[in-house]
Amino acid sequence: MTVSTRSNSKSNPNRQQQGLKEKLKALTLLYEQQKFQNGSFKPHQQQENHRENLKSNAVARDKNGNRIMVFVRVRPLAKKEKEAGSRCCVKIVNSSHIYMTEFATPNDYLRLKRVRGGHFTFDACFSDSATQHQVYSTSTSELVEAVMQGKNGTVFCYGATGAGKTYTMLGTVENPGVMVLAIKDLFSKIRTRSYDGNHVVHLSYLEVYNETVRDLISPGRPLVLREDKQGIVAAGLTQYRAYSTDEVMALLQQGNRNRTTEPTRANETSSRSHAVLQVVVEYRVRDAAMNIIHKVGKLSLIDLAGSERALATDQRTLRSLEGANINRSLLALSSCINALVEGKKHIPYRNSKLTQLLKDSLGGTCNTVMIANISPSILSFGETQNTLHWADRAKEIRTKAPDANEDLLPVPKTETDQAQLILELQNENRQLRIQLARQKQMLLKLKAQSLAAYSSPTPPSASSFLSTPPTSIQPNEKQRTRPSVTYLTPKTEKKGEEIAFTVGTLYQKVKALESEIVRMKKDHSLMIKQKDDVIRELSQKSGKKVTAAAEMGNRVVTRSSIRPKVENTGELRSPSHRFHSPLQMAKKRSFWDITAANSPSVTALNGRKTRSHIITSEPTAHPSMLLKPGFAKEKGNIWK
Numbered sequence: 001m002t003v004s005t006r007s008n009s010k011s012n013p014n015r016q017q018q019g020l021k022e023k024l025k026a027l028t029l030l031y032e033q034q035k036f037q038n039g040s041f042k043p044h045q046q047q048e049n050h051r052e053n054l055k056s057n058a059v060a061r062d063k064n065g066n067r068i069m070v071f072v073r074v075r076p077l078a079k080k081e082k083e084a085g086s087r088c089c090v091k092i093v094n095s096s097h098i099y100m101t102e103f104a105t106p107n108d109y110l111r112l113k114r115v116r117g118g119h120f121t122f123d124a125c126f127s128d129s130a131t132q133h134q135v136y137s138t139s140t141s142e143l144v145e146a147v148m149q150g151k152n153g154t155v156f157c158y159g160a161t162g163a164g165k166t167y168t169m170l171g172t173v174e175n176p177g178v179m180v181l182a183i184k185d186l187f188s189k190i191r192t193r194s195y196d197g198n199h200v201v202h203l204s205y206l207e208v209y210n211e212t213v214r215d216l217i218s219p220g221r222p223l224v225l226r227e228d229k230q231g232i233v234a235a236g237l238t239q240y241r242a243y244s245t246d247e248v249m250a251l252l253q254q255g256n257r258n259r260t261t262e263p264t265r266a267n268e269t270s271s272r273s274h275a276v277l278q279v280v281v282e283y284r285v286r287d288a289a290m291n292i293i294h295k296v297g298k299l300s301l302i303d304l305a306g307s308e309r310a311l312a313t314d315q316r317t318l319r320s321l322e323g324a325n326i327n328r329s330l331l332a333l334s335s336c337i338n339a340l341v342e343g344k345k346h347i348p349y350r351n352s353k354l355t356q357l358l359k360d361s362l363g364g365t366c367n368t369v370m371i372a373n374i375s376p377s378i379l380s381f382g383e384t385q386n387t388l389h390w391a392d393r394a395k396e397i398r399t400k401a402p403d404a405n406e407d408l409l410p411v412p413k414t415e416t417d418q419a420q421l422i423l424e425l426q427n428e429n430r431q432l433r434i435q436l437a438r439q440k441q442m443l444l445k446l447k448a449q450s451l452a453a454y455s456s457p458t459p460p461s462a463s464s465f466l467s468t469p470p471t472s473i474q475p476n477e478k479q480r481t482r483p484s485v486t487y488l489t490p491k492t493e494k495k496g497e498e499i500a501f502t503v504g505t506l507y508q509k510v511k512a513l514e515s516e517i518v519r520m521k522k523d524h525s526l527m528i529k530q531k532d533d534v535i536r537e538l539s540q541k542s543g544k545k546v547t548a549a550a551e552m553g554n555r556v557v558t559r560s561s562i563r564p565k566v567e568n569t570g571e572l573r574s575p576s577h578r579f580h581s582p583l584q585m586a587k588k589r590s591f592w593d594i595t596a597a598n599s600p601s602v603t604a605l606n607g608r609k610t611r612s613h614i615i616t617s618e619p620t621a622h623p624s625m626l627l628k629p630g631f632a633k634e635k636g637n638i639w640k
């Protein structure tokens with residue numbers, strides 16, 4: 001019979017070691033169970049219970065009100081770190097629990113050599129083997145759904161340089177990160193729900209570099225941050241309307257090309273700026289009362305620049321300045337987190353551009369997710385511990401539960417007016433159509449009656465159509481009397497003929513008068529010619545004086561001698577003769593006419609002082625009689 005003795009155990013050291021290991025494992029388990037019973041630990045769950053654990057966390061958030069959800073992601077050891085023989089200083093105990101120690105080794109179960117370190121509990125912890133999809137679905141998918149409902153959401157990555165923030169947010173082509181997966185998810189959700197409303201997606205991408213805000217998609221001048229109703233906005237930031245995931249991807253790539261990255265000792269492609277991708281989803285739908293429900297949800301996806309020690313990066317001036325700015329903004333973020341956790345009234349958001357941008361996400365009505373990225377390497381112990389410390393603090397920040405940014409838009413007045421107008425126009429149109437149909441019917445009947453009337457052998461009597469007024473025609477009534485319209489037409493024609501005849505007569509008269517005027521003008525000029533000849537002859541006889549006088553009186557005598565003759569003939573004078581304008585008369589009158597007319601000896605028959613009247617009264621007077629005023633009365637003397 002074999003008895004187990006100390007010597008036996010000594011003789012088999014391997015078995016002894018195994019037994020000790022088992023005992024230590026049991027002790028560790030016991031210790032964790034005790035911790036859990038004391039409330040400082042959550043129960044250890046296996047990987048397959050991961051989802052249930054996350055659900056319970058979400059439930060806890062609902063019970064405790066809204067708070068920032070904090071997740072931790074450990075990246076794999078980098079090739080460089082492995083080559084340098086770096087050890088791992090963090091261990092994920094379960095989906096939500098992580099512990100770290102400076103001298104942690106797999107065999108140091110009693111933690112005898114642990115100097116620094118600690119246990120941390122978060123909403124979820126992702127090991128270095130966690131996929132991008134696992135990270136997205138656990139941390140961000142809920143937020144995307146909330147954004148679709150009009151609630152704001154923010155996801156930001158926090159951690160030291162080279163800890164894996166950009167990998168988590170942007171990822172690679174093969175392994176797209178949270179930003180890309182969120183956009184994809186958003187568009188697929190919009191596609192499936194497009195039947196119940198209109199979704200509009202706007203996108204902007206900016207960076208905060210050395211405390212200046214810049215547009216990453218269309219870079220230009222630095223932007224100014226302003227606070228308005230929607231919160232903090234970068235004035236002048238381009239908002240792109242995005243229609244598809246591919247379009248967003250192209251914009252993201254474009255933006256990332258413009259982002260400031262520099263190789264540092266810690267990271268070959270270190271982000272030197274904080275990048276903020278904002279996606280605004282607007283959603284419009286009509287409710288049962290036909291009111292328009294307008295929801296606006298904003299999703300901010302932020303990849304922060306890494307906190308770093310000066311030694312970790314280059315010592316060059318620009319890099320150190322960048323590093324100082326990054327650290328300053330992250331310090332401002334830490335101050336805000338502290339103030340929020342401590343419930344202070346004043347939160348120093350204004351200390352940096354980054355905290356200004358995160359104001360809504362940290363202290364406003366927003367669903368906020370923080371992903372703390374850490375390196376497992378012992379070389380980054382300080383940074384990792386620092387990150388976990390702030391992540392642990394951040395989870396205590398309470399935010400206001402976001403209500404949906406929902407507006408009930410009344411149907412615009414113009415719309416109701418338009419509807420009213422359309423109804424009125426439709427009504428009017430209907431009435432007009434009825435009227436038109438009636439008119440057409442009437443016209444057809446009248447045509448038929450007209451044809452019948454013309455073909456009728458006996459013409460109707462005058463009384464027959466006079467007794468029937470046109471308005472008395474009823475379209476549906478059987479026609480008993482002949483329609484008045486039929487018989488009114490010849491009468492109108494007759495009247496027209498009469499008018500035409502009158503016009504014709506008048507026209508002929510006008511023509512006759514015009515030809516008479518022409519004839520009179522001819523006579524007139526002939527007579528003037530004759531008189532001129534007589535005067536010439538006389539002047540030749542009676543010398544120069546007489547000639548001059550005769551020439552002066554020439555025109556006067558000529559006119560006066562003509563007019564009485566015309567009047568005496570009893571012929572028609574042109575109407576224009578009577579209606580000569582005074583202006584024309586004045587023009588025609590010569591200086592001598594006026595002088596003679598104004599002479600006191602010249603008296604007209606009708607009181608008017610015109611030369612023609614004087615001459616008319618003396619038809620036989622010689623032109624020479626007018627040489628002197630008053631000669632008109634001495635008739636006939638001169639010829640003797």
Ligand SMILES: Nc1ncnc2c1ncn2[C@@H]1O[C@H](COP(=O)(O)OP(=O)(O)OP(=O)(O)O)[C@@H](O)[C@H]1O
Pocket residue numbers: 074075076128159160161162163164165166167168267269270271272304305306307373
């Ligand atoms: N989960 C991961 N799986 C695989 N590789 C990773 C993971 N996380 C990070 N990396 C790799 O680690 C390196 C550094 O990561 P990343 O550039 O994302 O760091 P960072 O925190 O953004 O740094 P910085 O703040 O300097 O920009 C990259 O080469 C990246 O591919």
